[in-house]
Amino acid sequence: MLKTHTCGELRAEHAGQTVTLAGWVNRRRDHGGLIFIDLRDRFGLTQIVANPQNEAAYKVMSDLRSEFVVQIVGKARARPTGSENPNLETGAIEVEATEVKVLNAAKPTPFYINEESNVDETLRLKYRYLDLRRERMKKNLVLRHNVTSFIRKYLSDKGFIEVETPILFKTTPEGARDYLVPSRVHPGKFYALPQSPQQLKQLLMVGGIERYFQIARCFRDEDQRGDRQPEFTQLDMEMSFVERDDVMNLIEGMFTALVESVSDKKILHKPWPRFTYAEAMEKYGDDKFDIRFGMEIQNVTSVTKGSGFRVFDEAECAKAIVAPNCASYSRKQLDELVELAKTMGAKGLLWASVGANGEVKSSFGKNFPEEKMKILVSKLNTKEGDLILLVADSSSAAGSVLGKLRVEMADRLKLRDPNVMAFCWVIDFPLFMWNEEEKRWDPSHHLFTSPLPEDIPLLDTEPGKARGAQYDLVCNNYEMAGGSIRIHDRKLQEKVFQLIGLPWEVAQERFGHMLEAFEYGTPPHGGIAPGIDRLTMLLAGEPNIREVIAFPKSQQAADLMAGAPSVAEAHQLKELHIRLADGV
RNA sequence: GGACCCGUGGUGUAGCGGUUAACAUGCGGCCCUGUCAAGGCCGAGAUCGCGGGUUCGAAUCCCGUCGGGUCCGCCA
Numbered sequence A: 001m002l003k004t005h006t007c008g009e010l011r012a013e014h015a016g017q018t019v020t021l022a023g024w025v026n027r028r029r030d031h032g033g034l035i036f037i038d039l040r041d042r043f044g045l046t047q048i049v050a051n052p053q054n055e056a057a058y059k060v061m062s063d064l065r066s067e068f069v070v071q072i073v074g075k076a077r078a079r080p081t082g083s084e085n086p087n088l089e090t091g092a093i094e095v096e097a098t099e100v101k102v103l104n105a106a107k108p109t110p111f112y113i114n115e116e117s118n119v120d121e122t123l124r125l126k127y128r129y130l131d132l133r134r135e136r137m138k139k140n141l142v143l144r145h146n147v148t149s150f151i152r153k154y155l156s157d158k159g160f161i162e163v164e165t166p167i168l169f170k171t172t173p174e175g176a177r178d179y180l181v182p183s184r185v186h187p188g189k190f191y192a193l194p195q196s197p198q199q200l201k202q203l204l205m206v207g208g209i210e211r212y213f214q215i216a217r218c219f220r221d222e223d224q225r226g227d228r229q230p231e232f233t234q235l236d237m238e239m240s241f242v243e244r245d246d247v248m249n250l251i252e253g254m255f256t257a258l259v260e261s262v263s264d265k266k267i268l269h270k271p272w273p274r275f276t277y278a279e280a281m282e283k284y285g286d287d288k289f290d291i292r293f294g295m296e297i298q299n300v301t302s303v304t305k306g307s308g309f310r311v312f313d314e315a316e317c318a319k320a321i322v323a324p325n326c327a328s329y330s331r332k333q334l335d336e337l338v339e340l341a342k343t344m345g346a347k348g349l350l351w352a353s354v355g356a357n358g359e360v361k362s363s364f365g366k367n368f369p370e371e372k373m374k375i376l377v378s379k380l381n382t383k384e385g386d387l388i389l390l391v392a393d394s395s396s397a398a399g400s401v402l403g404k405l406r407v408e409m410a411d412r413l414k415l416r417d418p419n420v421m422a423f424c425w426v427i428d429f430p431l432f433m434w435n436e437e438e439k440r441w442d443p444s445h446h447l448f449t450s451p452l453p454e455d456i457p458l459l460d461t462e463p464g465k466a467r468g469a470q471y472d473l474v475c476n477n478y479e480m481a482g483g484s485i486r487i488h489d490r491k492l493q494e495k496v497f498q499l500i501g502l503p504w505e506v507a508q509e510r511f512g513h514m515l516e517a518f519e520y521g522t523p524p525h526g527g528i529a530p531g532i533d534r535l536t537m538l539l540a541g542e543p544n545i546r547e548v549i550a551f552p553k554s555q556q557a558a559d560l561m562a563g564a565p566s567v568a569e570a571h572q573l574k575e576l577h578i579r580l581a582d583g584v
Numbered sequence B: 001g002g003a004c005c006c007g008u009g010g011u012g013u014a015g016c017g018g019u020u021a022a023c024a025u026g027c028g029g030c031c032c033u034g035u036c037a038a039g040g041c042c043g044a045g046a047u048c049g050c051g052g053g054u055u056c057g058a059a060u061c062c063c064g065u066c067g068g069g070u071c072c073g074c075c076a
Helices: A055-062 A121-126 A135-157 A198-206 A244-262 A277-284 A331-343 A370-379 A395-412 A490-499 A504-517 A532-540 A570-575
Strands: A018-030 A035-041 A044-050 A069-078 A093-104 A180-182 A190-192 A211-219 A231-240 A274-276 A317-323 A350-354 A360-362 A387-393 A423-427 A432-435 A440-443 A470-475 A478-485 A525-530
Touching (some): A035 A055, A044 A055, A135 A211, A135 A244, A244 A478, A274 A277, A277 A395, A360 A370
Parallel strands (some): A044 A093
Antiparallel strands (some): A018 A069, A069 A093, A211 A231, A231 A525, A470 A478, A478 A525
């Protein structure tokens, strides 16, 4: 080792010892006659001092600059009384350098390593290896490690084993868009990178593993968001001989212990509330939502129907949220809110503000009977200072807009406490969603999700009413995990394939191995897959998952550091039997 | 595929129709023995992402383009 101690290690009791430290020059303070540097490594900062009496060390120290990598031999000693630094873990002590060796010099860096200033993200991503030296990224990667190592220990203690599954697998076009990898050995054929190890973990259950987990990389070639990267990490897990509550209880226990162990975030409700999908859509307009605040969506169709106002009368329904203390919004702010609602997919947004003595100002008062307005205001339980926001549309469209608006208003009102984790479950999803364009049923989760046992007969009569044995974990407006009890019966699986319009031959080609496996003694099984990036992001209080990924991709799915993706050489393409289209 | 925001010395910002393009920090030099965002003095460093247009005049207005970000679509 090139060092005897880390830079975060020395304390008063080390005084008198000769130590060797190595790390980066975090900061240099040159007093002419006396030079200080703060030496940094991953574990902390230690002040090094050079005295002109030590001529050789002093000379090298005076040439040091930020981010030089140096090795320093010296004597640890208590700092002179009054010059201790209480803000530094090692602040009681300093190392008087006797030998200083530059291991590698450094040019001035393109941005500051030693302070927490905003830096353009293009630069951070291009020089990610420098960005990783900064406190923010270092802290986040340590946290991420703590998350995964907690999970590994917790699940191992519960009898789970970690099993790796292939990255080169088979395309499943019915999911997200696949990343394809051309085969050299099989001209014209392609592997796909897994969107998740779904089939493989089920086959591990057929293989008798019973309790499996994996910190698994998943790949989806879809457009990016702050919480979505083309490759991301799931805690993928699966258990045999379980029912829905077994999986949910395990996750609830593990996540509660995890959050309390690796962070100081508070969990809002224990045990976690459960919502049916229908309740969630009614109250929050979305299957992911935030329960750290109220402002639930209320259906006011019974008041607005038959008012003579066309916007209300012609819409399937009208829904509203009540934003407290927003009645003072100016006309300009309200207009901006209307525009915002339109970007969220609304045809329009109506507002009404409640002033002193119940006086109501609104954008639609001219067209809406006064007595109806009174009923509306009282039905919504408003008080002075409230701003009512209404959307008249189809039930799902109105809910969707107000669900987004609800979160936006809560942000403005600072009702979303970042120190609180509001976990909740969503259950009783419909097994299928009707796809109007294709005139067929689409699985609302994935095609291996089992119906609830009591709803299996509905598959023959009213498939739209069948509920899936699915459970989603929601936290602070993010979908944190999705899971289900799976189908383990060939007949049932074939029926689902049939309902979603998968021709027999296609089902056989794509999923024949699954169907066949179900004929060789498949245990009932189920699992779940929490997103590690999103969880870590929330625990770190970060606004996007790039901050908890060492080398993330840009919104255009590019690696700005290495310059991926990049062109392949002609001989590589030839070996892969690939010819580029004209104009590419 | 669509909407919106951003791009000015190395970095972070100001300037928003006429400025010698400002400030902080970093960088280089000199001074300085107890600092810890050390301090003081001096200096270098930007054709304002790129291309076109409007104008007597463009960092500033318009169009296009590139890069980054946010959102909609998409994400079984």
